Amino acid sequence: MAKVPVAKLYNHYYIDRKFERLNLFRQLKEKYGGTRVLYPGSYVHITPSFVYPEAVYVDKDPEASRFFANPANYAFVDKRKHYSEPASITFHEADYQIGINEPAQSVDLLISQYAGFVSLHCKHYLKVGGILLVNDSHGDATMASLDEDFQFIEYGNQVEGKYTLSDMYMDTYFVTKAETELTREWALKHMRGFKFRREADVYVFRRIK
Ligand SMILES: C[S@@+](CC[C@H](N)C(=O)[O-])C[C@H]1O[C@@H](n2cnc3c(N)ncnc32)[C@H](O)[C@@H]1O
DSSP states (O other): OOOGGGGGGGGIIIITTTTHHHHHHHHHHHHHSSEEEETOOTTTTTGGGGOEEEEEEESSOOHHHHHOGGGGGHHHHHHHHHSSSSSSEEEESSSSTTOOSSSSOOEEEEEESSSSHHHHHHHEEEEEEEEEEOOSSSSSHHHHHTTTTTEEEEEEEEEEEEEEEEEGGGTTTTTTOOTTOOOHHHHHHHOOOOOOOOOOSSEEEEEOO
16 A cells, blocks of 8 residues: 655545544634644644644654654645634644643643543643543543543534534433443443443533532
């Protein structure tokens, strides 16, 4: 298989696959405001920078590091951004479980998408009152649902890349089937979402303490 040049990674993984999730970030920004986001396990998914003027990306993959090392690779952010100030983009090549050099409670939005237990290891960077966007691909929404510091505030589903957020029937989400017991140990061991009665593509939580 031909290796994708670093400069083309965003097009290859996100534009060609119609998986930018831009409309999701736009809705979150409109609803909850905020300027600074943290995206552990981002790979080269730089879409949040179209909406949020300050973004900190973290990934342990050297390929992501090569992408971010050259601003020419993401010059398209300037053309597509929805705010007037210059985009501030920081990248850390790091294992987010070990920690990154960013202040505690310094971000308004923490993003967890297909990259393990971001909510668990990076919660302390999120302001109290800030928002967690999470999916359950690796069990991180399950983990957040068990964390008393997070309050589940809405969920979203997508059709052809367009997300609809809702807070209807909230009490029907994260409901387990009677015969199975969900614990943090289960989530840590299995690293995948629990089989709940009702599931969504993404979940939104607020850090409440
Ligand atoms: C499947 S990709 C998802 C990329 C992006 N979040 C998205 O939704 O398109 C998972 C990424 O998370 C990164 N990752 C997983 N665990 C990590 C960790 N502990 N520290 C830093 N990066 C991690 C991987 O290197 C990989 O680039």
